[in-house]
Amino acid sequence: MNNLKKWAFLALTTITLFSCNNDDDNINTNQATHVSAVLKLEHSLALGDQFTLTDSEKNEQSLELTVFKFLVSDVKLTTTNDEVIALSNNDAAQLVDLANADETNTIKVYLTDIPEGSYKSISFGVGVSQDVANGSTEEQAKLYELADDDMHWDWNSNLYIFSKIEASNLDNQNTVPKNLNIHVGNKGGNVDLFRTVNLILPETLTVAAKVSPSIHTIVSIEKLFTPDAPGVAVAYDAINAHGGTDDASKIFSDNYENIFEVHHLHPNEAAINLEDVEMDDHSHDGEDSEDSHSH
Amino acid sequence: MRYNTILFVFLLVLVSCGKDGEVYTDFEITFEQPANFPAATYDFEDNPITTDGFILGRKLFYDNRLSLNNGISCAECHNQSHAFTHHGHNLSEGVHAGVVGTRNSQPIQNLAFLEDFTWDGAKDELIDQPLIPIREEVEMDETMENVIAKLKQDTEYQELFTKVFQKEDAINQATFLKALSQFMGAMVSSNSKYDKYFRGEEGGGFTELEKQGLDLFKQKCATCHSGQLFTNQEFINNGIGENPSLENETGRARITSSNPFATVEELKKSDDYYKFRVPSLRNVEKTNPYMHDGRMLNLKRVLDFYDDDAYPMITRMDNLDSRLISTDENGDETLGIPMTPDEKVAILAFLETLTDNEFINDERFANPN
Numbered sequence: 001m002n003n004l005k006k007w008a009f010l011a012l013t014t015i016t017l018f019s020c021n022n023d024d025d026n027i028n029t030n031q032a033t034h035v036s037a038v039l040k041l042e043h044s045l046a047l048g049d050q051f052t053l054t055d056s057e058k059n060e061q062s063l064e065l066t067v068f069k070f071l072v073s074d075v076k077l078t079t080t081n082d083e084v085i086a087l088s089n090n091d092a093a094q095l096v097d098l099a100n101a102d103e104t105n106t107i108k109v110y111l112t113d114i115p116e117g118s119y120k121s122i123s124f125g126v127g128v129s130q131d132v133a134n135g136s137t138e139e140q141a142k143l144y145e146l147a148d149d150d151m152h153w154d155w156n157s158n159l160y161i162f163s164k165i166e167a168s169n170l171d172n173q174n175t176v177p178k179n180l181n182i183h184v185g186n187k188g189g190n191v192d193l194f195r196t197v198n199l200i201l202p203e204t205l206t207v208a209a210k211v212s213p214s215i216h217t218i219v220s221i222e223k224l225f226t227p228d229a230p231g232v233a234v235a236y237d238a239i240n241a242h243g244g245t246d247d248a249s250k251i252f253s254d255n256y257e258n259i260f261e262v263h264h265l266h267p268n269e270a271a272i273n274l275e276d277v278e279m280d281d282h283s284h285d286g287e288d289s290e291d292s293h294s295h
Numbered sequence: 296m297r298y299n300t301i302l303f304v305f306l307l308v309l310v311s312c313g314k315d316g317e318v319y320t321d322f323e324i325t326f327e328q329p330a331n332f333p334a335a336t337y338d339f340e341d342n343p344i345t346t347d348g349f350i351l352g353r354k355l356f357y358d359n360r361l362s363l364n365n366g367i368s369c370a371e372c373h374n375q376s377h378a379f380t381h382h383g384h385n386l387s388e389g390v391h392a393g394v395v396g397t398r399n400s401q402p403i404q405n406l407a408f409l410e411d412f413t414w415d416g417a418k419d420e421l422i423d424q425p426l427i428p429i430r431e432e433v434e435m436d437e438t439m440e441n442v443i444a445k446l447k448q449d450t451e452y453q454e455l456f457t458k459v460f461q462k463e464d465a466i467n468q469a470t471f472l473k474a475l476s477q478f479m480g481a482m483v484s485s486n487s488k489y490d491k492y493f494r495g496e497e498g499g500g501f502t503e504l505e506k507q508g509l510d511l512f513k514q515k516c517a518t519c520h521s522g523q524l525f526t527n528q529e530f531i532n533n534g535i536g537e538n539p540s541l542e543n544e545t546g547r548a549r550i551t552s553s554n555p556f557a558t559v560e561e562l563k564k565s566d567d568y569y570k571f572r573v574p575s576l577r578n579v580e581k582t583n584p585y586m587h588d589g590r591m592l593n594l595k596r597v598l599d600f601y602d603d604d605a606y607p608m609i610t611r612m613d614n615l616d617s618r619l620i621s622t623d624e625n626g627d628e629t630l631g632i633p634m635t636p637d638e639k640v641a642i643l644a645f646l647e648t649l650t651d652n653e654f655i656n657d658e659r660f661a662n663p664n
Binding site: 138140141191 | 341342415417418420422423426427430431438439440460467468469470472473549550551552553554555556
């Protein structure tokens with residue numbers, strides 16, 4: 001009798017344990033995710049690099065870049081038949097942070113779930129559109145995470161900070177040197193500073209299972225202030241973050257459309273899996289991200 | 296003997312599946328629009344309120360793991376017996392003992408009807424609001440990443456999130472915020488004596504004094520504290536005046552400035568300087584102290600502030616609301632709302648009819664643990 005009770009007890013405890021813990025079943029369904037294409041962003045500057053900008057009094061200022069980051073959302077591709085494929089922000093949204101770049105100042109944005117086919121252009125938003133920010137909460141799950149660290153304003157209804165650029169002035173003569181400190185977002189709510197970048201590809205991009213082609217793009221950071229025509233030049237200390245005018249902020253945001261240029265495609269790069277590259281990238285994290293915090 | 300074994304094993308099941316076998320969950324939550332309220336602003340399409348979502352949100356609201364070192368929960372500063380405010384604190388103390396914030400805690404009630412949240416309208420969607428207290432150093436001082444990681448370690452949360460959001464691996468910031476928002480959205484206070492009087496229901500008998508108070512309130516206060524929520528939801532400078540110990544307070548100016556780095560000096564020039572959201576006066580008897588910084592300890596003092604003679608006085612900033620200024624034929628200004636001592640007594644009696652004891656004692660909103 002006593003023994004029987006022990007058995008019953010043991011059996012039932014085991015059942016109980018199992019029935020409470022049934023989520024273990026899903027762990028092994030870890031399927032590999034094929035990377036459809038890679039947006040390679042090669043930046044013209046690295047953090048710590050020196051560069052020169054003109055201030056609103058037309059004086060040249062020597063600056064050292066300390067922060068450059070922006071949120072990418074609403075990635076879309078257009079097929080050669082003019083069909084637009086929109087990727088979900090829960091997959092394709094990304095925080096491009098120069099602090100995580102490799103030796104060639106390059107950051108890779110991995111795109112998955114693009115249908116197989118031929119594509120002629122790619123577009124993405126710098127920041128988060130009002131439609132997305134005011135839309136479905138669950139469709140912002142990844143954006144919330146990307147913004148969590150320091151790309152959000154708590155005291156603002158559209159919480160996302162779209163982009164940040166910061167540089168310290170190397171002038172040691174002046175007691176109050178003009179630093180570069182621009183955080184863009186829909187703050188205050190009267191002007192929409194979300195911008196869409198549209199990149200025409202120099203040749204057709206073929207998305208297929210056996211390859212992970214890459215789009216090698218140059219990001220010319222200085223062009224935010226001195227863009228190619230028809231962009232309008234803007235003094236780095238005229239922008240709203242310095243108490244300047246909203247017009248300057250608008251022009252500055254427009255210039256985000258100007259800084260990206262596709263250099264060439266690598267159409268036949270060997271297929272890669274997202275899980276492998278994510279592991280790789282995370283191994284750099286600790287050492288790199290330290291100096292990216294501005295406050 | 297056999298029954299004993301079964302009972303023992305049954306208890307074991309309860310214990311191993313979750314410590315709180317006695318959670319009060321025996322109810323259905325449906326959002327009910329009170330007949331006398333304005334239309335809800337809550338986004339039911341994005342985040343419908345369900346009983347399971349409400350129960351999950353409630354568990355989160357009362358969970359200390361939302362803060363650094365698991366020190367405090369939301370309920371620390373939003374306590375049911377005080378209409379979900381922080382009793383005895385003018386400025387709320389957070390997870391760090393002795394370190395207080397800059398604002399007086401607000402009641403969690405009727406949020407499904409509000410256009411903007413917090414005293415200055417820092418958020419315009421309820422769903423984003425909890426991000427503020429969780430991350431603020433003076434409140435819970437935690438990161439969302441840590442909160443989510445802590446919740447993921449708990450199998451009970453894994454199950455609850457999956458049940459509510461109908462997918463595996465459901466715990467993330469978006470679902471977390473949705474659950475909290477469902478709980479808070481369902482917290483409707485609409486059964487005060489005043490409501491019953493207004494709707495002609497049983498228990499709504501007003502005394503002569505209360506009736507007189509309501510009339511006076513309509514004349515003198517309802518220009519701002521209007522409608523059934525007792526707020527027009529505008530941001531207004533009501534003459535409260537600067538608080539010398541809170542130098543960084545700028546009110547609504549910080550929100551509407553397009554410059555994230557604007558200094559206090561710059562914000563002082565804004566037309567929104569020291570404007571605050573007109574608060575709802577529901578349950579006001581229970582939510583003391585009063586005003587954005589809790590500087591007034593009781594309602595008597597609030598009325599002395601609003602009148603045109605008794606101390607404390609109204610402060611005349613450039614953007615003081617014109618409803619608090621009257622100008623005579625010589626161009627001389629009187630600030631405030633003239634009230635006799637008897638009128639104040641009547642208004643106070645009326646304000647007390649706004650207390651909703653059903654809400655304050657509603658077990659569904661109470662700590663489930």
